[in-house]
Amino acid sequence: xxxxxxxxxxxxxxxxxxxxxxxxxxxxxxxxxxxxxxxxxxxxxxxxxxxxxxxxxxxxxxxxxxxxxxxxxxxxxxxxxxxxxxxxxxxxxxxxxxxxxxxxxxxxxxxxxxxxxxxxxxxxxxxxxxxxxxxxxxxxxxxxxxxxxxxxxxxxxxxxxxxxxxxxxxxxxxxxxxxxxxxxxxxxxxxxxxxxxxxxxxxxxxxxxxxxxxxxxxxxxxxxxxxxxxxxxxxxxxxxxxxxxxxxxxxxxxxxxxxxxxxxxxxxxxxxxxxxxxxxxxxxxxxxxxxxxxxxxxxxxxxxxxxxxxxxxxxxxxxxxxxxxxxxxxxxxxxxxxxxxxxxxxxxxxxxxxxxxxxxxxxxxxxxxxxxxxxxxxxxxxxxxxxxxxxxxxxxxxxxxxxxxxxxxxxxxxxxxxxxxxxxxxxxxxxxxxxxxxxxxxxxxxxxxxxxxxxxxxxxxxxxxxxxxxxxxxxxxxxxxxxxxxxxxxxxxxxxxxxx
Numbered sequence: 001x002x003x004x005x006x007x008x009x010x011x012x013x014x015x016x017x018x019x020x021x022x023x024x025x026x027x028x029x030x031x032x033x034x035x036x037x038x039x040x041x042x043x044x045x046x047x048x049x050x051x052x053x054x055x056x057x058x059x060x061x062x063x064x065x066x067x068x069x070x071x072x073x074x075x076x077x078x079x080x081x082x083x084x085x086x087x088x089x090x091x092x093x094x095x096x097x098x099x100x101x102x103x104x105x106x107x108x109x110x111x112x113x114x115x116x117x118x119x120x121x122x123x124x125x126x127x128x129x130x131x132x133x134x135x136x137x138x139x140x141x142x143x144x145x146x147x148x149x150x151x152x153x154x155x156x157x158x159x160x161x162x163x164x165x166x167x168x169x170x171x172x173x174x175x176x177x178x179x180x181x182x183x184x185x186x187x188x189x190x191x192x193x194x195x196x197x198x199x200x201x202x203x204x205x206x207x208x209x210x211x212x213x214x215x216x217x218x219x220x221x222x223x224x225x226x227x228x229x230x231x232x233x234x235x236x237x238x239x240x241x242x243x244x245x246x247x248x249x250x251x252x253x254x255x256x257x258x259x260x261x262x263x264x265x266x267x268x269x270x271x272x273x274x275x276x277x278x279x280x281x282x283x284x285x286x287x288x289x290x291x292x293x294x295x296x297x298x299x300x301x302x303x304x305x306x307x308x309x310x311x312x313x314x315x316x317x318x319x320x321x322x323x324x325x326x327x328x329x330x331x332x333x334x335x336x337x338x339x340x341x342x343x344x345x346x347x348x349x350x351x352x353x354x355x356x357x358x359x360x361x362x363x364x365x366x367x368x369x370x371x372x373x374x375x376x377x378x379x380x381x382x383x384x385x386x387x388x389x390x391x392x393x394x395x396x397x398x399x400x401x402x403x404x405x406x407x408x409x410x411x412x413x414x415x416x417x418x419x420x421x422x423x424x425x426x427x428x429x430x431x432x433x434x435x436x437x438x439x440x441x442x443x444x445x446x447x448x449x450x451x452x453x454x455x456x457x458x459x460x461x462x463x464x465x466x467x468x469x470x471x472x473x474x475x476x477x478x479x480x481x482x483x484x485x486x487x488x489x490x491x492x493x494x495x496x497x498x499x500x
Contacts (some may be wrong), residue, residue, distance in 0.1 A: 024056035032117040034108030043071045046118035052273040054125035059091035079105050133160050201262050206239025206486045207473045215384035220375045224389040225424035227463045231388045233482040235347050239264045240280050243317040262344025265337050269353035273319040284308035288480040326355045327373035338381050350388035368413035375417045401430050404461045421464040428454040
């Protein structure tokens with residue numbers, strides 16, 4: 001017997017006592033190790049795919065681990081150099097001792113097939129892990145314990161499966177400039193095909209689309225503002241505008257996806273899903289949200305409300321109102337939504353209510369972990385992520401209440417990780433609170449003139465945009481319906497408001 005056939009007869013005792021029937025391929029492990037010992041450059045091809053824990057035979061895992069450690073130190077990993085580290089290994093002794101290393105190298109078939117061997121080893125390791133998780137789930141479910149609720153077991157099982165799924169995310173590493181240029185040309189072509197419109201997803205707000213070019217894949221957009229400025233209202237308006245225009249079709253690369261609008265995921269960590277739905281229904285039906293809450297509607301308003309609800313039934317808008325979500329769970333649920341229903345835009349309301357992993361007691365570090373996590377979701381799922389954020393109180397102490405980047409809470413990490421930072425600002429809100437007493441006629445007249453000029457207007461200030469200009473976008477705001485829209489300019493008076 002010689003070569004791989006001879007090696008196959010050498011299986012360590014650890015494997016012989018393993019659970020029978022588990023998927024494995026000893027020949028692939030031996031072939032990969034042989035190729036690695038013959039040519040250490042193989043390690044660079046397979047390091048992102050497998051590690052020592054993926055090998056079915058523990059002895060093979062130990063050989064790979066020691067070889068990897070030496071290669072990482074720019075030292076040679078060969079049967080001769082590994083001999084000293086494995087001479088006393090009992091598992092290797094059962095296989096014939098250090099001579100087994102020489103047989104591995106001697107039986108190496110092809111260095112070029114190493115990546116395929118590694119993929120086979122990885123796939124089989126994932127299958128074994130799935131079997132182990134399944135057995136653990138079955139074992140826990142069979143044990144009826146007061147401390148272990150079925151709901152908790154489901155959550156735990158989900159987390160383990162998602163952790164296993166995350167391991168499968170391949171590392172792309174370096175790519176050629178040609179590949180990057182091709183992607184850039186495809187994005188520009190998409191914008192050109194829309195007659196100079198946008199490469200990204202339309203927000204439904206014309207001036208915002210012009211300034212941003214739509215919502216771009218892989219971008220993290222921060223939408224910040226003080227309480228009562230309308231952050232959530234603007235976010236729900238954008239979500240509704242995108243979801244109601246959703247059309248599925250064939251994309252330029254041949255895959256199926258959103259050709260217009262998109263599927264929207266909305267994490268509402270502050271408001272319940274019912275409250276959020278009521279806001280969207282208020283906008284769609286043009287019935288004031290406070291009347292909806294009280295049930296104080298005329299027959300015509302109630303009919304509009306019901307009709308709007310029917311229209312919204314088919315909207316691909318998914319709401320998760322679980323409070324205090326950890327960033328890891330938020331990411332896992334976004335991945336699941338992408339797999340099951342598709343996902344084109346993700347909105348998080350709001351950033352400061354997301355939890356970190358709990359490793360850091362420093363709030364600034366925790367916020368940094370959260371913003372990095374949100375940016376990672378945007379890049380991994382190739383979607384725009386809009387995260388709402390609170391502003392510090394120092395805005396209130398200034399004469400000019402218009403927000404700036406320095407007003408962001410824990411601003412360092414938020415400002416650094418975001419591709420776009422926008423601030424919602426309604427001057428009307430502040431002027432309304434400066435109302436003079438009725439006996440001051442001149443001041444009252446000035447105040448009324450200011451209020452008339454500012455009424456129904458809002459600004460979105462772009463404080464940072466990595467790929468475009470900064471500036472101010474003027475929008476209309478209807479407080480009764482919590483609705484932002486396109487502001488009709490003086491030269492557009494005859495054409496009317498085109499929000500709907």
